[in-house]
Amino acid sequence: MTSTALPSAANAVTGARFSRISGTGSYLPPRRLSNADIVADLAQRGIESSDEWIVERTGIRARHFAAPEVNSSDLALEASRHALEAAGRAAADIDLIIVATSTPDMVFPSTACILQRKLGVHGCPAFDVQAVCSGFVYALTVADAMIRSGSARCALVVGTEVFSRILDFNDRTTCVLFGDGAGAVILEASEQPGLLATDLHADGRHVDILCTPGTVSGGEVLGQPLLKMDGQAVFKLAVGVLEQAARAVLAKAGRSEADIDWLIPHQANIRIMNGTARKLKLPLEKLVVTVDEHGNTSAASIPLALDHAVRSGKIGRGDTVMLEGVGGGFTWGAVLLDF
Template identity: 55%
Template sequence: MAQDKQSRNKVTGARLIGVGSALPQRAFSNDELAAEFNLDTSDEWIRTRTGIQQRHIVSGDETAVSLAHKAAQRALDHAGKAASDVDAVIVATSTPDQVFPSVAVRVQAALGMERGFGFDVSAACSGFVYALTIGDSMIRSGQAKRIMVIGVEVFSRLLDWEDRSTCVLFGDGAGAVLLEAGADEGEGILSTHLHADGRLGDLLYVDGAVGCTSGKVALKMHGREVFRHAVVNLAAAVDEALETNGLKGTDIQWMVPHQANLRIIDGMAKKLSLPSDRVVVTVDRHANTSAASIPLALDEAVRDGRIKQGDLVLMEALGGGLTWGSALIRM
C-alpha cells in the first residue's frame, strides 16, 4: 500500500503518446449533398459562409462504435501499445448508438480489453476538451496510467435534411488520443479550462430525445447568436490558457481548433498572431464533426509531420449547452 501511494505521488501529468482517426467511407461534396437530399443550396452558398467543401456521412454498417473503435486502434498502433495496456476509455459524443451501454464500453469490448472502465461524456462540440480534462485529472490523481480519449459523432442522424441552414454544416467521424502518465513539468497537458452557461442552451440544441415525446429528433441552431458567443467566449478561453501558463499568443506553435466555421478559426488565429500555415484546418473536408473535430485534425497534423514532439499546441472549442473550453499541450 505504501508503494502504491508513493507511485501515485510521482505522477505529474498526462502526455499524448498516440493519435488516430476514422472517417466514413462516403464523402459528399456540397453539390453532391444538395443533389442527394434535394436541398435548395449551392457550393458557393455553403463555401463562402462556412469554408466547407465536403463532409463524410455514415452508411451501411458504420456506427459511432465502429468509427470510435477504428480511431482508438490506430491510436494504439501509433503509440506502439496494446489494448491490455489501457486502463480506461473515455468517449465524448452526443450521438451514441444506444442510450446504454455507452460507446466507451462497446469500444472497450471491441478492442479486447478485459479490465479497466469506460464512460461517455456529453458536451456537444466541446466534448473532446471536456473528456481530455477528465482523462488528465484521472491520471494526475493516480486513478489510471493510460487512458484512451475519443471524440466521435454521427451527426447525420440528428439533422433535418429539409433545413439547409443546419444540415450542410455537419459531418461524421472519430478521433482518438492515448494519454499516458509521466509527463515532466512543462510537458504534456499543461492546463485545460472548461466553461458552460446553461442559460444559453436554447441557442444550439437537439429537439427531442429519449425521455421526450416531442416527435421528430432534429438539431436546432440560432446561427448568428452562436457565432457571436463563439467569438467572445473562445477568445476568453484562449486568454485564460495563455495567462495560466505565462505565455503570449506568439508562443503558440500550432492551433488545433474545433472545426465549425472557417471565419471563427481565422479570427482566433489573428488574435494569436498565428500565420495561417500554423493553424490546422480540416473543416473544408470534414465539415463540423462536433466532438470528433479536434482529435481528427490533430491526427492529420501529427501524421503528416506538421506537429512534432515538443511543439506547443492550443486547442479550443465551443458547442451546445453552451459549453466551451481550451487546452494547452506540449507534444
C-alpha cells in the same frame, strides 16, 4: 485514415504528475459527399443552395457520412486502433476509456463500454462525456486529472460522432455543415509536462441556440430529434468565448500567444476559426484546418484535425499546441499542451 506515431511518453511512471499524448489516430467513413452531392439532394426537395454559398459561409467543401449500420462505437474502434498502433501500445495497456459523443450507439450503456468490449479489454473505468462540440476538450481534461491523481496511467480518449443521423435535410442552413468521423489519442503518465493547462466553461442560459430537442418516452420519440441551430447567435458567442478560454490557459501555463506553434480549434466554420486566430494575433499559417474536407464532426473534429496535423508532419515533439472547442450547452474550453 491512418495515423503517425509521436515519440512515446514515459511508460507507466509510478506517481507521475503529468500526462502526455503518445499516439494519435482517426477514422472517416468511406462515403464522401461533396457540396455538389448535398446541393443535388436539396434540389430534389425543392430547396435552393450552391457550392459557392456553402464555401463562402463555412469553408466546407465535403464531409463523410457513415453507412446506416455503422455506429459511433465502430468509428471509435478504428480511430482507437490507429492511436494504439501509433503509441506502440496494446489494448490491454489501457486503464481508462473516455468517449466524447453526442450521438451514442444507444441510450445506455455508454458508447465507451461498447468500445471497451470491441477492443477486447475488461475492468478499467469506461464512460462517456457529453459536451457536444467541446466534448473532446472536456474528455481530455478529465483524463489528465485522473492521470495526475494516480487513478490512471494509460488513457484512451476518443471523440466520435454520426451527426448525419440527427440532421434535418430540409434545413439548408444546418444539413450542409456536419459530417461523421472519429479521432482518438493515447494519453499516458509522464515525468515531463505534456498537458500544460486546461480551461472549461458552460452557460446553460444558451441551451436553445444549439440543441437536438428530442427524447424517448414509453417507446416513442418525443419532441424533435433533429439538430436546431441559431447560427448568428452561435457565431457571436463562439469567437468571444474561444478567445477568453485561450487566454486563460496561456495565463495558467505562464505562456503567451507567441509560444503557440499550432492552433487547432473545433472545426465548425472557417470564419469563426480565422476570427479566433486573428484575436490571438496568430498568422493563419499556424491554424490547422480540416473543416473543408470533414465538415463539422462535433466532438470528433479536434482529434481528427490533430491526427491530420501529426500525420502530415506539421506537429512534432517540442511543438506547443492550443486545442479549443465550443458547442451546444453552451459549452466551451481550451487545452494548451506540449508534444
